[in-house]
Each structure stands twice: as C-alpha cells, then as structure tokens.
Amino acid sequence: MNIKAVVLIVTTLLLAACGTVPQRKAATPGPATGGGYLPGDGPGTDIPVTLDAIPDAVPKVEPLHRYANRPYIALGKTYTPMTVVGNFRERGAASWYGKKFNGERTSSGEVYDMYAMTAAHPTLPLPSYARVTNLANHKSVIVRINDRGPFMKDRIIDLSYTAAYKLDLIGDGSAEVEVDSIDPNVTVNSISASTLQSQPLDSAPVNLAPVADPAAASAVVAAPAAASDVVAAPVAAAGSAAAMPVAAPATASTAPAAIASLTSSGTAIYLQLGAFKTQDAAEAYLAKMRSKLGDNGKQLKLSTKDGLVRVHIGPYASQSEARSSADSMEAKLGFKPMVNLP
Numbered sequence: 001m002n003i004k005a006v007v008l009i010v011t012t013l014l015l016a017a018c019g020t021v022p023q024r025k026a027a028t029p030g031p032a033t034g035g036g037y038l039p040g041d042g043p044g045t046d047i048p049v050t051l052d053a054i055p056d057a058v059p060k061v062e063p064l065h066r067y068a069n070r071p072y073i074a075l076g077k078t079y080t081p082m083t084v085v086g087n088f089r090e091r092g093a094a095s096w097y098g099k100k101f102n103g104e105r106t107s108s109g110e111v112y113d114m115y116a117m118t119a120a121h122p123t124l125p126l127p128s129y130a131r132v133t134n135l136a137n138h139k140s141v142i143v144r145i146n147d148r149g150p151f152m153k154d155r156i157i158d159l160s161y162t163a164a165y166k167l168d169l170i171g172d173g174s175a176e177v178e179v180d181s182i183d184p185n186v187t188v189n190s191i192s193a194s195t196l197q198s199q200p201l202d203s204a205p206v207n208l209a210p211v212a213d214p215a216a217a218s219a220v221v222a223a224p225a226a227a228s229d230v231v232a233a234p235v236a237a238a239g240s241a242a243a244m245p246v247a248a249p250a251t252a253s254t255a256p257a258a259i260a261s262l263t264s265s266g267t268a269i270y271l272q273l274g275a276f277k278t279q280d281a282a283e284a285y286l287a288k289m290r291s292k293l294g295d296n297g298k299q300l301k302l303s304t305k306d307g308l309v310r311v312h313i314g315p316y317a318s319q320s321e322a323r324s325s326a327d328s329m330e331a332k333l334g335f336k337p338m339v340n341l342p
Contacts, residue, residue: 041100056142059129059184086183092156094177096164106147120147120158270314271337282309
C-alpha cells in the first residue's frame with residue numbers, strides 16, 4: 001500500500017469521526033420515579049429557587065446543525081428530521097427529563113442543562129424553537145429544541161425540568177400539549193388548537209427581519225405596508241378565512257385620542273391583536289381589523305407600552321369571556337388574539 005492510499009484512509013476515518021453526533025441514549029420507559037418516567041430520573045437536589053424568573057427562550061435565526069438533522073434510528077425506528085422551521089404543529093403527550101441526563105451531551109453536541117428552557121423532539125430541526133402549550137391549563141412556554149427524543153410512542157416532546165415546571169406538569173410527569181414550531185422571522189403569540197396531528201401548516205412564506213426587541217416576542221400582527229414597521233406577523237392557520245380589504249389608515253388627527261391606556265382602571269381585560277414599532281403601522285392595522293371584525297360590540301383602540309404601539313380590542317369582564325371572544329375571532333383573522341391582562 002503506497003503513502004497516498006494510507007493518507008486517504010486516515011483522512012476518511014477522521015472525517016467520519018467529526019461527523020458523528022452524540023445521541024441521547026434511547027432508554028426504555030419504566031415506572032415513574034420522582035415525577036420522571038425513566039428509572040433513576042427526576043428533579044435534582046439543588047433546584048434553583050428562581051425557576052419562575054427564568055425567561056422563555058427567545059427565537060433567533062441560527063444555522064441548522066450540520067449532522068444532527070440527518071435521518072437516524074432509535075429503538076428500531078427510523079426518524080427523518082425536518083429542515084424547515086415554523087410550519088409544524090402536533091398534539092400529544094409531553095414528558096420531561098432531569099437529573100439523569102443533566103450535564104450530558106445532547107444530540108446537537110451541547111451540554112444538557114435541566115434548568116434552561118430547552119426540549120428534545122424526534123424530528124424538529126436542531127436547533128429550532130417551539131411554543132409548547134399545556135392543554136389542561138393553557139399555560140404556554142417557548143423552548144429551544146436542541147436534543148432528540150423522546151422515543152416512546154405515546155410521547156411527542158421531552159421538556160427540560162424548568163419548562164415542565166412552568167407548564168405545571170412536574171408532578172404528573174406528563175401532560176397533553178400542543179407543539180408549534182416557531183419561525184424566528186415571524187414571532188407568533190399562539191396558534192389555535194387544531195385537529196392536526198404531526199402535519200405541516202398551510203402557510204405562505206413570510207420574509208421579515210427577526211424581532212430584535214425581546215419585549216415584543218409575544219406580539220401577533222398582520223403585515224402592514226412596510227415590513228420594517230412590523231414587530232411580528234401571524235402564520236395563517238390551515239383553513240383560515242381569506243383576508244379582507246384593508247380600510248384606509250386612520251388620519252393623524254385621530255391618533256391622539258386613540259393612543260390611551262386600556263387598563264388604567266386595573267380591572268378591564270383586552271385582547272391584543274398586534275404590536276408595532278410605529279404609530280402609522282399600528283393605525284393602518286387598526287383600520288384593517290375594523291374592516292375584518294366589523295361591529296362586534298367591542299372597541300378597537302391603540303395603547304403604547306414598552307416602546308410599541310399595540311392594537312387592543314375590548315374591554316371584557318373576565319378572562320373566560322376574552323378567551324371565548326378570541327376563539328370566535330380566529331376564523332376571521334387566521335390567528336388567535338392573546339389575552340392582555342391588566
């Protein structure tokens with residue numbers, strides 16, 4: 001064997017080693033232990049007392065891992081990860097993993113931190129972001145997907161300890177959830193419950209700059225005339241109603257009266273339809289919402305908060321009334337407004 005052949009073989013072996021991605025070992029489920037569903041797992045002994053203060057993951061554009069998104073086999077089943085973010089929704093049981101894996105390498109090569117806002121999913125891109133909503137209590141968090149799993153047929157996502165704590169599913173070990181993939185260029189507050197199971201959403205591509213202001217990460221708006229004015233744009237849910245014509249923007253003379261504190265009484269509850277960086281964009285969107293919603297007995301107003309002009313509708317006497325109204329608006333708007341508490 002000549003020198004060139006030896007060099008070629010060694011180079012090939014080195015490249016193969018570099019392409020190997022650590023996979024979290026697919027464990028066989030056992031009896032629940034300390035709230036976890038795997039033997040020996042459970043909460044740690046040094047749980048931070050500030051779990052409630054740990055912020056959600058903030059979606060941002062990240063390059064996909066070079067190797068962690070290739071097809072792989074776990075427990076005899078082949079999985080083919082997705083390579084597109086923001087067009088996936090599914091419902092199923094969520095679980096969580098804790099001290100047994102804390103400090104170990106994830107499938108993306110990162111070190112697992114059970115107190116960070118992360119999660120493992122069999123096929124969502126690594127890394128990517130998703131909103132997870134507990135369907136029993138409607139609590140919702142945003143997590144960064146940086147690991148693979150779970151691989152049991154009745155589980156769709158493995159949450160970090162903190163994410164599970166915030167969704168109030170630590171004690172039971174699992175809960176029925178809805179998982180919505182997030183496009184970091186289009187930050188959405190919530191996508192409504194659907195009968196879709198592990199199916200992509202039918203949504204048109206949106207080309208907007210990422211949200212730079214974390215305070216605006218929960219806003220849901222429709223695209224105004226200028227993309228630079230928008231904080232975020234909604235992903236239209238499958239089967240949503242077609243957009244109606246946009247009414248003429250409100251004149252500047254009407255703006256001062258429109259800009260007001262909507263919850264100054266401390267009791268009123270409103271739905272937030274959108275949030276914008278400029279007043280002009282907010283006024284144009286407010287006019288569009290008037291056109292779409294018509295006269296529904298509620299008032300559409302603008303409010304300034306955290307440097308953003310927000311489009312609100314209300315007031316509502318209770319959270320349940322506001323949520324019911326949000327449900328009824330979904331077919332007209334293509335997204336579900338979020339409740340804005342006083």
